[in-house]
Amino acid sequence: MTSPTVRVQAEGFDPAKEEALLTQGRRDVGAVVAFTGLCRDEDGSLVALELEHYPGMAEDEISRVAQEALSRWPLIGLTVIHRHGLIRPGEPIVLVVTAARHRGEAFAAAEFMMDYLKTRAPFWKKERRIDGSDGGWVAAKKEDDAAAARWSSDPE
Amino acid sequence: MKAVYFAWVRERIGRAEEEISPPREVETVRQLVDWLAARGEGYAAAFANPKTIRAAIDKTHAGPDAPIASAREVAFFPPMTGG
Numbered sequence: 125m126t127s128p129t130v131r132v133q134a135e136g137f138d139p140a141k142e143e144a145l146l147t148q149g150r151r152d153v154g155a156v157v158a159f160t161g162l163c164r165d166e167d168g169s170l171v172a173l174e175l176e177h178y179p180g181m182a183e184d185e186i187s188r189v190a191q192e193a194l195s196r197w198p199l200i201g202l203t204v205i206h207r208h209g210l211i212r213p214g215e216p217i218v219l220v221v222t223a224a225r226h227r228g229e230a231f232a233a234a235e236f237m238m239d240y241l242k243t244r245a246p247f248w249k250k251e252r253r254i255d256g257s258d259g260g261w262v263a264a265k266k267e268d269d270a271a272a273a274r275w276s277s278d279p280e
Numbered sequence: 281m282k283a284v285y286f287a288w289v290r291e292r293i294g295r296a297e298e299e300i301s302p303p304r305e306v307e308t309v310r311q312l313v314d315w316l317a318a319r320g321e322g323y324a325a326a327f328a329n330p331k332t333i334r335a336a337i338d339k340t341h342a343g344p345d346a347p348i349a350s351a352r353e354v355a356f357f358p359p360m361t362g363g
Contacts (some may be wrong), residue, residue, distance in 0.1 A: 161363055175362070176287055178355060181339035206362060218363050238363055244341065246355075247362025248287035261288050264359030 128190035128202040132182045134209040146223040153200050155227040157234040159220045160261035164266050165213035171254045173262075175217065178246035189240040193222075195232040196236065197229040206245065210252075236275055243272040247271060281348070285326070286357035289333065292326035298360055302348075309335045310344035312354065326356070334336070 129145075129214045131137075147153050163173050186204050193202060201223035211217055220237045224230040243264075251259025285296040306315045310330070318329035327333060335342045336355040348354060 165339045176288055177362075178284075178336070178339070178357070181336055181355070184339050185341075242363035243360060245362045246286065246336070246357060246360055248358060249361045250287070261358065264361050268363075 126194055126199055126201060127205065128187065128266065128273070130183060130186045130190055130203075131205045132177065132179075133205065133207060136207070136215060137205050137219055139216065139221070141217060142205065143221050146203060146221055150198060150223075152225065153223045154225045155230040156221065156223045157227070157230040159218075159234050159238055160216050161218040161238075163211045163213050163215050163217055166251075166277065169254055170213055170251055170259070172210050172212045172252045173217070174210055174250040174252060175208045176248045176250065177206075178266065180244045182208075185245050189237060189244060192240070193233045193237050197222075197224065197233040199224050199229065199233055202233070202237075204241070206241070206247065208247065210275050211250070239268070239271040242268045281351050282353045284353060286307055286355065286356045287357055289326045289356050293322045307349065308344065309337070309342050309346045309348060309354070312348055313344075313356070316356075332358055 139158055141143060143156055143158045190202055190204055199222055203221040205215055205219040220234050222230045222233045249262040253259045281300060282297060284298045285293050290296050298353045302312055305310050313327050313330055316323050334357055337346055338353055338363050
């Protein structure tokens with residue numbers, strides 16, 4: 125069975141390099157889906173996001189969700205990277221790459237991973253504003269809960 | 281057991297972690313929240329709305345009715361906003 129690559133790190137990453145690692149030397153991969161989540165500047169008001177995480181649980185929880193994705197779809201490869209610490213607008217926060225024989229499972233598994241990451245992985249975002257003020261903690265969105273919930277009622 | 285706090289729960293309580301010894305009658309996550317909330321102003325503020333509190337026992341998500349008897353580490357935090 126495919127074993128997922130899961131990394132929780134402060135450093136940045138190169139999505140193209142991570143994607144290449146999943147396909148190099150292989151001839152059975154027909155589809156690769158790569159999703160990169162980036163830090164927005166919120167119309168120029170944000171100087172950075174500070175991402176707090178629960179060390180240990182963050183890795184464990186992402187691995188649990190990755191195993192769930194592997195049990196639902198016949199993936200050839202799966203890589204998930206999530207950063208913590210200070211992240212500035214334009215920088216990547218999260219990466220999900222899925223490799224499969226066909227695009228359907230690659231798209232679905234990547235979307236599933238992101239929906240579950242947003243609601244189950246122990247990360248919290250604090251906004252640092254350009255005027256020096258503390259923008260406070262980003263609130264969890266109901267839409268993210270709804271997006272994650274649809275996978276439990278409709279496994280495909 | 282060790283209690284650990286994250287994000288605004290940590291800020292309101294004023295510390296990231298501590299050793300706690302709840303009495304024997306505190307058996308579930310919900311009861312532990314009530315017990316912690318009674319420890320002082322910061323705790324009361326952190327746990328003012330139990331609906332906005334998530335918990336994990338030994339780094340696994342745990343619901344309000346989860347038993348805490350064998351827990352080594354209990355964590356409290358707001359709903360997650362990663363991704």
